[in-house]
Amino acid sequence: MTIERIVNELVEYFSHPDPHGVPVLRIPEPIYEENRVAAGPITLWDLKISGLSEIRLDYINVNLTSFTAVARVSAPVGNIFGAYEWPGWWSTSEGEANITMTNIQLTGNLILGIDDDGILTADSLKFTLYYQELIPHFTGLAADHSLMVSAVDVFFDSIIEPLLVGGLGDKLKALINRKLQDAFREKPFPDSISPVDYFIAKTRRDLRQKFDPFIIERKEINMAWEMTLVLKDINLSGLSTIHRTHEVSAEFIDNAIFATVQIGAQELKGGADWSLSAALFPAISGHIDIEIESLDITVELRQPANIRSPPVLRKIDIQLGNLAVRSAGERTMDYAVELLVNIVPNIFRNVIMDKVEPKLHQVIQKQLNGLDLHRIVMDKLAERRLRQEEATPTEP
Known part of the structure; x- marks a missing residue:
């Protein structure tokens, strides 16, 4: 997928009066996940995850002086359905899990810095998940597990949040740093000023x-x-x-x-x-x-x-x-x-x-009013791609 295609996809996405869903990527609704996924003590499989088709980008704030950013996305409802297994002290619970969340908000906080080589780098990336109502339903629950599910806040902190955003910050941080390394390796910043x-x-x-x-x-x-x-x-x-x-x-x-x-x-x-x-x-x-x-x-x-x-x-x-x-x-x-x-x-x-x-x-x-930003961006990207192609040696 070229940068030109990504830009065109984003332009088309935001040309709609109510853009929602995940742009650029073709994500099915619902998402099917057959492999076993660990969420705290629970193991889930044959998952169907729905709600991403209604996701919306609500807010971004980028401070170019301190190089910090905050972003928030939301979805009116999200649902996880699949089979589960939950080992316990005396017995193991297993059956079907059906978990619904309403008015979901996911907030990400990014802090950038400059490393010893003058390369812009992501120092910290953390995600926080909020919801208005959490409705968990499990079949075949043992008594001790049923008590834990009834304590919704504890269930969310120990099961749901790790399932949805656990490790997401570290994975995206590593991806961002690889992209920043490629972009600024030849153009390092002095570490004395922002x-x-x-x-x-x-x-x-x-x-x-x-x-x-x-x-x-x-x-x-x-x-x-x-x-x-x-x-x-x-x-x-x-x-x-x-x-x-x-x-x-x-x-x-x-x-x-x-x-x-x-x-x-x-x-x-x-x-x-x-x-x-x-x-x-x-x-x-x-x-x-x-x-x-x-x-x-x-x-x-x-x-x-x-x-x-x-x-x-x-x-x-x-x-x-x-x-x-x-x-x-x-x-x-x-x-x-x-x-x-x-x-x-x-x-x-x-x-x-x-x-x-x-x-x-x-x-x-x-x-x-006379600026054609879309054409300017596409021309710049085409020039960049041409320079990269010219700099890439051809095989004999």
């Missing part, structure tokens, strides 16, 4: 090399009363000071992924040559330098699990620190510009940002 901060550090390096300073040649703005403002040689430096201001997290709720990213930048500096012209008036010009004390941006995105749908920008919030403007000229107009820009934005910068954010929101959402 992986998300490592990626931010790499982003700072890329910004420093390519976009710091960020330069725009010319910008012409037509204003009221036939006035035109021309900005030339616009430059902004300090973008490479971006850093994480809060935890980075993602949640899966109601078949959609909600991601929150909060980043900031330290002191930003910029400058531009400007000229202002208007009909019947002589043009004036000058140069200004701007310093922004700090910049904090919060972005909240919603991506439907069906990646045929584009992401939605739910929120963008920009907080500016104090602004300082200096003019290189010594004319009255230069002082007026410097005084105006220093006073007005600092007093009304929150009001200004409240006006700017909706416009920025519209511009960003327009760009997001």
Whole structure:
């Protein structure tokens, strides 16, 4: 089963309004298990396990800063039916077992870390099983076993939970670690910082090399009363000071992924040559330098699990620190510009940002609407497969 097929299966699964059942895998309903299975002191065989066709993925929370995750799946009802044997002190119980559970919830807690070789690894994976009602029915029970079954909580802890999730955490942990070893063997992380901060550090390096300073040649703005403002040689430096201001997290709720990213930048500096012209008036010009004390941006995105749908920008919030403007000229107009820009934005910068954010929101959402995430993902996977095929030596 290729990764491309898995992705397509997941896209098709989440394209339904009420996705349920286990995606990708073709699991029969019920599952038949003829082999003998030990559940505490009980041995079961010829099992029929039903309920997986109604399983639902309820919730996932991934904290990319601490690298922890919580996931919860549920099913309205589950049933185990089969033959059993239960040795006792004086006699052995045997017959048919019919165990029903309602409103089942299975919660998994995953903790990731980095080993001595810099490889991302699953340190801990634990599952907890909850239920609303447990209805066990056994034929041929001895008296002591009948008493234990009547104590439902004890029966669940010693028999049912080990049967359904016993050893599941260890098996999945080993599988995850094998996949992580294959994925990150050639790309180890430093053990001194978290992986998300490592990626931010790499982003700072890329910004420093390519976009710091960020330069725009010319910008012409037509204003009221036939006035035109021309900005030339616009430059902004300090973008490479971006850093994480809060935890980075993602949640899966109601078949959609909600991601929150909060980043900031330290002191930003910029400058531009400007000229202002208007009909019947002589043009004036000058140069200004701007310093922004700090910049904090919060972005909240919603991506439907069906990646045929584009992401939605739910929120963008920009907080500016104090602004300082200096003019290189010594004319009255230069002082007026410097005084105006220093006073007005600092007093009304929150009001200004409240006006700017909706416009920025519209511009960003327009760009997001044009994204074909499904095609992008499939193209990337095809490129990855092609590289792997090219790197694999052919047999003579």
